[in-house]
Amino acid sequence: MTRAGAFFLARRVAGTAALLAVMSLLIFSLLYLEPGDVARNLLGTRPVNAQTLAQIRAEYHLNEPFLAQYWTWLTQAVHGNFGISVQSGQAVAGEITSRLALTLEIVGFALLLSVALGVPAGVLAGLRHGRGTDRGVVGVGVVFASAPAFALGLLMLYLFASDLAWFPVYGTGTGVAGRLYHLALPALTLALGLGGFILKITRAAVIREVDQDYVTFARSRGLANIQVLGLILRNACLPVITSLGLTVAYLFGSTLLVEQVFSLPGLGSLLDGAVLFKDVPVVQALTLLMAAAIAVTALLVDLAYLALDPRLRHEMAAS
Numbered sequence: 001m002t003r004a005g006a007f008f009l010a011r012r013v014a015g016t017a018a019l020l021a022v023m024s025l026l027i028f029s030l031l032y033l034e035p036g037d038v039a040r041n042l043l044g045t046r047p048v049n050a051q052t053l054a055q056i057r058a059e060y061h062l063n064e065p066f067l068a069q070y071w072t073w074l075t076q077a078v079h080g081n082f083g084i085s086v087q088s089g090q091a092v093a094g095e096i097t098s099r100l101a102l103t104l105e106i107v108g109f110a111l112l113l114s115v116a117l118g119v120p121a122g123v124l125a126g127l128r129h130g131r132g133t134d135r136g137v138v139g140v141g142v143v144f145a146s147a148p149a150f151a152l153g154l155l156m157l158y159l160f161a162s163d164l165a166w167f168p169v170y171g172t173g174t175g176v177a178g179r180l181y182h183l184a185l186p187a188l189t190l191a192l193g194l195g196g197f198i199l200k201i202t203r204a205a206v207i208r209e210v211d212q213d214y215v216t217f218a219r220s221r222g223l224a225n226i227q228v229l230g231l232i233l234r235n236a237c238l239p240v241i242t243s244l245g246l247t248v249a250y251l252f253g254s255t256l257l258v259e260q261v262f263s264l265p266g267l268g269s270l271l272d273g274a275v276l277f278k279d280v281p282v283v284q285a286l287t288l289l290m291a292a293a294i295a296v297t298a299l300l301v302d303l304a305y306l307a308l309d310p311r312l313r314h315e316m317a318a319s
Helices: 003-028 038-043 050-059 066-078 092-127 132-146 149-163 175-210 213-220 225-242 244-261 267-277 280-308 310-318
Strands: none
Touching (some): 003 280, 038 050, 092 132, 092 175, 092 225, 092 244, 092 267, 175 244, 225 280, 244 267, 244 280, 267 280
């Protein structure tokens, strides 16, 4: 790695760390936004007496200054200790771990489907720019991209699960095949909206590359259409990869709603119950984890862009 590349990497890592630090401070402040005594709020519906209140204040260091409390909470969170759930009385980390796999499976499945649907459709629309095929594909993509995830999920559930009975109404299934079968509708619900977004990005990138001089030069040299298409796709994939940072934010936000529609016991149902019950430790932990996932994904996308785009590496080497 060149000196410029190392500086770019260090700058991006430092920026991500600073962003996470600010986000963690704001997330910790949620504890003090709820009215009433913090210790009583952390007890939830458990019996309240002087001894229990003193124990909670000592456990959460509530008698210390605000920044000292924040630092204690952050260091414990880094080590996987997010405190005790007000609602269940169990460790927050354990509740998140038991539900995390399901949410990640839905997100991963939806991401694969969205790429499989959006990229080919975007390439087709870009190569047929201005024609009827382009307008039709873009129109369908706009409809799915504009539809709210929960409304699309209800439609899919009614049509394919209840009416046609092609898919189960609820449940997570057992085994790989059963898991895929049960998660197909939730993942497809997310993928249709995200696929519309990827379609638009891919189409714009292909249209821009088709008009470049290197395409005209390649065709004048007698390269086959499939070879020219390979050159176009290689350069058009960079904006698509860059947009993946936004797709992760979309997926995590929409997954929480879709899980409620399909009654799936993932992080969405956990967060929904925590908000309704005012379970601040769970809300803090989930918010921090989602913020960290989005920030780290954005960092990885930047690094992938640096690795895939030789023009950027040459510019950094020359500077």
